Amino acid sequence: MTDSAVAGLFMTLGAADSRPEPAVSDAVATSSLIRLSGVTKTYDAGDLAVQALRGIDLVVGKGQMVAISGPSGSGKSTLMHILGCLDAPTEGSYSLDGQDVSAMSGFQLAGVRNRKIGFVFQTFNLLPKASLLRNVELPMLYAGIGGAERREGALQALARVSLVDRHKHRPSELSGGQRQRAAIARAIVMNPSLILADEPTGNLDSKTGAEILGIFHEMHGRGETIVIVTHDPRIAEQCQRIVRIVDGQIEADERSG
Amino acid sequence: MRKHLSSLWESVIDGVVDINSHRSRSFLQVVGIILGVASVVATFGLIEGGKRQMTRIYDETGGIRKMRIDNKQTTDATQTATEKASHGLTYDDSLVLRREARLVDIVEPTMQREAPVRAPGFEKTLEVSGVTWGYEPMYNFHPAEGRFITDEDLARSAKVVVLGSKRRDQIFGGRPALGQTISVDGSSYTVVGVMEKKEFYFNSANDNALGWMNDFVFVPITTMLNRMSGDRRAQRIAFINVQVRDVKDMDKAMEEVTAILRRTHGGVLDFEVFNRADQMRRMQEQGRIYDVTFLVCGTISLLVGGIVIMNILLASFNERVREVGTRKALGATGLNIMAQFLVESVVVTIFGGLLGVALGGAFTRAISNLIQQPVVLTPANAIVGLTFAVVIGIFFGFYPAIKAARLNPIAALRYE
Numbered sequence: 001m002t003d004s005a006v007a008g009l010f011m012t013l014g015a016a017d018s019r020p021e022p023a024v025s026d027a028v029a030t031s032s033l034i035r036l037s038g039v040t041k042t043y044d045a046g047d048l049a050v051q052a053l054r055g056i057d058l059v060v061g062k063g064q065m066v067a068i069s070g071p072s073g074s075g076k077s078t079l080m081h082i083l084g085c086l087d088a089p090t091e092g093s094y095s096l097d098g099q100d101v102s103a104m105s106g107f108q109l110a111g112v113r114n115r116k117i118g119f120v121f122q123t124f125n126l127l128p129k130a131s132l133l134r135n136v137e138l139p140m141l142y143a144g145i146g147g148a149e150r151r152e153g154a155l156q157a158l159a160r161v162s163l164v165d166r167h168k169h170r171p172s173e174l175s176g177g178q179r180q181r182a183a184i185a186r187a188i189v190m191n192p193s194l195i196l197a198d199e200p201t202g203n204l205d206s207k208t209g210a211e212i213l214g215i216f217h218e219m220h221g222r223g224e225t226i227v228i229v230t231h232d233p234r235i236a237e238q239c240q241r242i243v244r245i246v247d248g249q250i251e252a253d254e255r256s257g
Numbered sequence: 258m259r260k261h262l263s264s265l266w267e268s269v270i271d272g273v274v275d276i277n278s279h280r281s282r283s284f285l286q287v288v289g290i291i292l293g294v295a296s297v298v299a300t301f302g303l304i305e306g307g308k309r310q311m312t313r314i315y316d317e318t319g320g321i322r323k324m325r326i327d328n329k330q331t332t333d334a335t336q337t338a339t340e341k342a343s344h345g346l347t348y349d350d351s352l353v354l355r356r357e358a359r360l361v362d363i364v365e366p367t368m369q370r371e372a373p374v375r376a377p378g379f380e381k382t383l384e385v386s387g388v389t390w391g392y393e394p395m396y397n398f399h400p401a402e403g404r405f406i407t408d409e410d411l412a413r414s415a416k417v418v419v420l421g422s423k424r425r426d427q428i429f430g431g432r433p434a435l436g437q438t439i440s441v442d443g444s445s446y447t448v449v450g451v452m453e454k455k456e457f458y459f460n461s462a463n464d465n466a467l468g469w470m471n472d473f474v475f476v477p478i479t480t481m482l483n484r485m486s487g488d489r490r491a492q493r494i495a496f497i498n499v500q501v502r503d504v505k506d507m508d509k510a511m512e513e514v515t516a517i518l519r520r521t522h523g524g525v526l527d528f529e530v531f532n533r534a535d536q537m538r539r540m541q542e543q544g545r546i547y548d549v550t551f552l553v554c555g556t557i558s559l560l561v562g563g564i565v566i567m568n569i570l571l572a573s574f575n576e577r578v579r580e581v582g583t584r585k586a587l588g589a590t591g592l593n594i595m596a597q598f599l600v601e602s603v604v605v606t607i608f609g610g611l612l613g614v615a616l617g618g619a620f621t622r623a624i625s626n627l628i629q630q631p632v633v634l635t636p637a638n639a640i641v642g643l644t645f646a647v648v649i650g651i652f653f654g655f656y657p658a659i660k661a662a663r664l665n666p667i668a669a670l671r672y673e
Contacts, residue, residue: 086586086666107590114588121670125583129278141267142588186587 033193033225034060034083039092041078041248052078054248056092060227062193065220067236068229070245077198079245080229084117084196085109097193114142118187120197124179126171126186132158133167136186143190157185161215177208184215188224195219197228201235213238265596272600282573286602287609289565290646294613295620297555298634298642302621304548306632308541314457315537317467318396322362322504323533324511326497326518329526345493345527348482350518351389354499357517360510363500365391368478370485372442379428385441385474387481387494395498398470403435403450410477414484419450421473442485446476507532556645562609563649566602570657575672581661582669591662598661602654603647610646614639 201209351366
């Protein structure tokens with residue numbers, strides 16, 4: 001098989017990022033990154049079926065900074081998992097960056113997560129035994145990017161969070177704020193369409209938390225799309241738009257500024 | 258496709274990095290494999306060493322192309338008239354065989370008789386062997402000085418004698434032996450040759466396994482028949498050795514020889530043909546039981562090593578669940594995760610396998626010194642040991658690898 005034939009194969013599988021965007025009639029859709037329509041999620045817990053999401057319609061435009069907030073058990077985590085392509089909706093459709101991802105296989109979703117989404121976790125989730133450089137390289141490694149390019153990309157990403165001089169250190173040698181910055185570097189290293197942060201300041205003191213939020217603001221200023229899942233109203237208030245989830249439904253969608 | 262392969266390759270490197278960063282965990286896994294491979298290599302070495310010893314002593318005494326024809330005693334009670342008429346193997350039998358048997362190279366009749374041997378300062382009754390020139394190629398046994406018995410000696414029933422190295426030393430001490438005259442059975446014989454010294458030690462504690470060959474006093478068989486005393490019954494020779502042209506034809510040659518002798522003996526089976534190749538095969542078959550036993554032991558120790566690997570992988574599994582979740586969130590496919598886990602066990606087993614081969618080599622040397630017997634370490638042994646190790650690594654690494662690959666990323670990320 002020639003390389004182009006193989007590339008074509010993966011394109012038809014929907015896993016290639018070079019796929020042209022389909023023409024969408026909806027004027028809003030041209031600039032929208034996330035389109036959820038009628039998304040539900042039901043968990044089977046034995047006889048008991050738990051409905052975590054009951055019909056979510058949500059459109060997030062490119063370059064927006066959105067907070068998804070709600071009390072625990074509201075379904076915001078489930079929503080985040082679906083947005084992050086870690087889970088598939090039971091019903092409804094999800095289109096990310098023009099691609100319908102709601103019917104993709106696990107293999108394809110791994111590719112989407114790799115290229116389109118940058119995750120930032122509450123607990124940082126850095127590999128403890130690996131250097132920062134190695135940690136930040138990880139997504140590029142799964143994208144099959146070669147060693148030299150990987151190193152350069154990782155160093156650039158670390159530079160954007162002012163950690164380039166620490167690239168040889170292990171996470172355990174860094175402060176919590178530095179670790180989260182390293183995690184952000186890892187999230188942006190593939191230039192994803194969407195940065196998805198799950199309680200990114202939850203394990204940090206308020207001063208460091210503000211610092212991390214500052215980085216998100218700066219990225220937002222450069223036109224990145226950021227979705228922050230949080231139960232902390234003070235964090236949510238700093239976002240351009242707040243989507244409040246209660247009992248698996250959108251209760252409010254507030255825009256400021 | 259290239260992208261996917263290279264990301265898989267990176268998972269391999271990741272696995273290696275992982276091993277390095279969990280040294281104590283990896284160490285335990287390696288130890289299990291080292292011991293397993295070492296015992297496999299050592300047992301193989303023992304088996305191989307034993308086989309070589311056996312083959313060597315066979316080679317030293319004529320190889321596996323040899324077939325030996327012995328007299329067989331028929332019991333008096335059942336003896337018929339014809340049986341009584343036949344008097345066992347004779348020199349003539351060997352001449353007929355040499356003339357008629359087509360699948361046979363050398364026919365060597367051997368006759369043995371006790372006779373007094375005298376020389377200045379020496380007097381003893383020794384076993385004297387009457388043989389032909391064929392004894393030399395048959396046993397691959399050559400004179401160190403002078404010559405062996407020749408066709409001419411046989412034709413003239415010459416009164417010549419060839420001595421084994423030990424006999425030469427006993428009779429002549431440091432004095433020259435060649436050309437000297439000694440008395441055998443009351444008659445004068447000229448020493449025309451002295452045989453090379455034969456030595457073979459299974460281990461240093463043992464005696465020379467080929468020492469009996471140094472005790473020979475050879476005379477031409479015709480000389481023994483025609484000149485030395487003895488009744489008609491004593492015309493019977495001890496045995497006939499036959500060398501087959503080609504080992505492949507051993508069975509056919511046996512049939513041929515048996516048919517000829519049955520005819521010359523008037524249908525009486527007062528002889529027996531022993532086939533060296535068969536004998537060796539039988540011994541090898543007996544040896545195979547030991548082979549299997551050793552192999553089972555080695556395999557069991559390797560299995561134990563494999564179980565140790567799997568155990569440690571599973572025991573450390575929980576602490577890696579979140580890591581797997583994170584990797585999946587960052588875009589690792591199930592295949593990437595599986596490769597990473599499999600690589601860990603395979604690299605550990607290769608590494609342990611290499612050390613195990615080295616340790617096994619040391620073992621074989623130690624055993625060899627202990628039992629004073631050569632133990633052989635061949636490249637094939639090492640390769641077999643290594644292959645075993647890798648197969649075990651893949652086999653026992655598979656379950657944890659699949660388990661990791663199938664982890665649900667959400668559950669894995671939430672895992673505390």
